[in-house]
Amino acid sequence: QVQLVESGGGLVQAGGSLRLSCAASGRTFSDYVMGWFRQAPGKEREYVAAITWNFGFAYVVDSVKGRFTISRDKAKSTVYLQMDSLEPEDTAVYYCAAAYGLRRTDYGKRSEYGHWGQGTQVTVSS
Numbered sequence: 001q002v003q004l005v006e007s008g009g010g011l012v013q014a015g016g017s018l019r020l021s022c023a024a025s026g027r028t029f030s031d032y033v034m035g036w037f038r039q040a041p042g043k044e045r046e047y048v049a050a051i052t053w054n055f056g057f058a059y060v061v062d063s064v065k066g067r068f069t070i071s072r073d074k075a076k077s078t079v080y081l082q083m084d085s086l087e088p089e090d091t092a093v094y095y096c097a098a099a100y101g102l103r104r105t106d107y108g109k110r111s112e113y114g115h116w117g118q119g120t121q122v123t124v125s126s
Helices: none
Strands: 003-007 010-013 018-025 032-039 046-052 058-060 068-073 078-083 092-100 120-125
Touching: 003 092, 018 032, 018 092, 018 120, 032 068, 032 078, 046 068, 046 078, 058 068
Parallel strands: 010 120
Antiparallel strands: 003 018, 018 078, 032 046, 032 092, 046 058, 068 078, 092 120
């Protein structure tokens, strides 16, 4: 059974950095896409970034481009989200997700991800 466990959230001042980790277990993740989503209070869960497990092709949404970086370590079976120059608008619960055989055009669709972690809170103070 696939398990995704996020860690690394916390409270940080605007302009600071955090690195989120997602430890993945339960199977091999060949041909999987690993994604990060976030959900702010009162808002829908939104796509932030995705990476292909096999080749490490990485994508981030425009609103975080240049500030967030997604990566993965296959040996540690872990996906990371490095977040720099954080802004109060980045405050949210961040979720790791996994999807098998996802088409590039579907990376941002949360309904396509079959496995989710429990989330980790990120709070950015102004």
